[in-house]
Amino acid sequence: MGMKLKELFSFRFYIKKLLELKDQPEETARGLALGVFIGFLPVNGFQVLIAITIAAFAKASKIAAAIGTHVTNPWTTVPVLIIDYYVGYRILRLLGYQVMRVSLSTFSISKLFSTGLALLVPTFVGGASLGLIFSILSYFGFKKFAENIKEKQNVETA
Numbered sequence: 001m002g003m004k005l006k007e008l009f010s011f012r013f014y015i016k017k018l019l020e021l022k023d024q025p026e027e028t029a030r031g032l033a034l035g036v037f038i039g040f041l042p043v044n045g046f047q048v049l050i051a052i053t054i055a056a057f058a059k060a061s062k063i064a065a066a067i068g069t070h071v072t073n074p075w076t077t078v079p080v081l082i083i084d085y086y087v088g089y090r091i092l093r094l095l096g097y098q099v100m101r102v103s104l105s106t107f108s109i110s111k112l113f114s115t116g117l118a119l120l121v122p123t124f125v126g127g128a129s130l131g132l133i134f135s136i137l138s139y140f141g142f143k144k145f146a147e148n149i150k151e152k153q154n155v156e157t158a
Contacts, residue, residue: 025146031061033139035068040131088126
């Protein structure tokens with residue numbers, strides 16, 4: 001009964017797992033939203049640990065928080081970080097900050113290390129901004145969805 005790799009990265013797989021949780025829709029939605037927010041931050045490698053730790057204090061579902069971080073996975077991490085950077089770059093420029101522009105055509109690992117902070121600040125600002133937007137959408141969207149599913153199950157069993 002092995003799990004296929006394709007299944008592990010399936011949106012439908014994660015929704016099914018979230019709905020199987022015994023938590024209340026509110027607690028699951030809060031955990032999911034927290035995980036999605038952390039998933040957009042440039043803290044790769046630590047996202048699940050951070051999300052579970054915060055979820056424990058926020059009375060949110062730890063499993064849903066871990067699942068929410070999967071907005072970034074091996075296939076989406078690089079595109080999400082690039083989008084985070086460009087969104088953060090635009091926000092900081094609009095706020096009047098001087099930000100060094102990094103072009104993908106001139107990007108290299110050595111440039112990454114030499115411009116670390118100049119890259120990290122806009123990426124963090126963009127990640128926090130996108131994370132906020134998508135965590136709010138996932139919170140309300142999943143909560144409503146889970147409540148509708150539970151309501152439908154209650155009607156069927158009544």
